[in-house]
Amino acid sequence: MASVAFNEVKKKFGKTPVLHGISLDIADGEFMVLVGPSGCGKSTLLRMLAGLEDISAGTIAIGSRVVNDIDSKDRDIAMVFQSYALYPHMTVGENMGFSLRLRNEKKS
C-alpha cells in the first residue's frame, strides 16, 4: 500500500471541463470512499489515477512518485471495473495471473 495525493487535478473532455481542480490526500492504509450522483466524476478521477485517462492539469502522486506520465502498467496498481471486464476465454486462474504472465514471471 501507499499514499495517494491529488493536487489541483483538472480534467477536460474536449472543451468541456469535468473536474475543476481536486486536491485530496489519502494516507497509507486509509479506507476512502467517493460518493456522489452519477456523472459527477468519481469514475473519471479513478480512471485518471489508474492511467486510463490523461490528466488535463495538476498532479497525481502514488507514494512519493508523480505518476502523470507513467503508464498504467508501471503504476503498480489494480482496478476492478464497474462491469467486471473479465477475459471470458480464460479460466479464473488465467484471469488472475494474466498480468504475471505478461511480466514473464516464473510459475513457481
Place this chain on the structure above:
Amino acid sequence: MNAALFTYFIPAAFLAVPMYKAMGSYGLLNSRWSLVLAMVTLASPYAIWVLKQASDKLPWELDEAARIDGATPLQLFRLVYLPLMLPSLVAIGTYAVLLAWNEYLYAFLLLSHENTIPLAVGLGHFLAADDSPWELLMATALIYALPPAAIYYAFRRYMVGGLTAGAVKS
C-alpha cells in the same frame, strides 16, 4: 466498408471479363496465383463485414483491463482479441475455403492448362469428350465432396456463439 459490400450487387459473370483482362495484363493467366487472387477478391468484402461486426462487439473494457495488466498492443491483440474473434475467423475461413472449393466460372476462365485446373472444372471435362463416363464422374464428385465435409467436421467445435458473454456486466 459498405462500398466493399456493394460489389456483391455486381454479378460474377459481369466481372469475369474485366478479371480476365486484369489477370492477362499482369501475366497471371494460367498461373494458380490468378485464381488465388480472384477468390481472395471475391471473399474479402464478406469477410470484412463479418469481422467488423465481430470486432465491434468486443467490449472496450477488456482493452483497459489488459492495459492495466501491462499488455502491449500486440499482446492485447494476440492474447485477448484474437481468441475472442476465433469463432468469427473460423466461420469466415470456412466460408472462403468452400467458396474457392466450389468455384467454377473463374477457374474455368483463368486457368486452361490441364495441370492447373481445379477439380470443379475437371469434373466438367468428363462430359466434354464424345462419351459420357457418368460412373467416373459420379465417383469423382463423391471424392470432391469429402474435403468440405471433413473441414466442417474438424472446425465444428470452434463454431460457437456467445464467447464474450459474461465479459462485462450489461
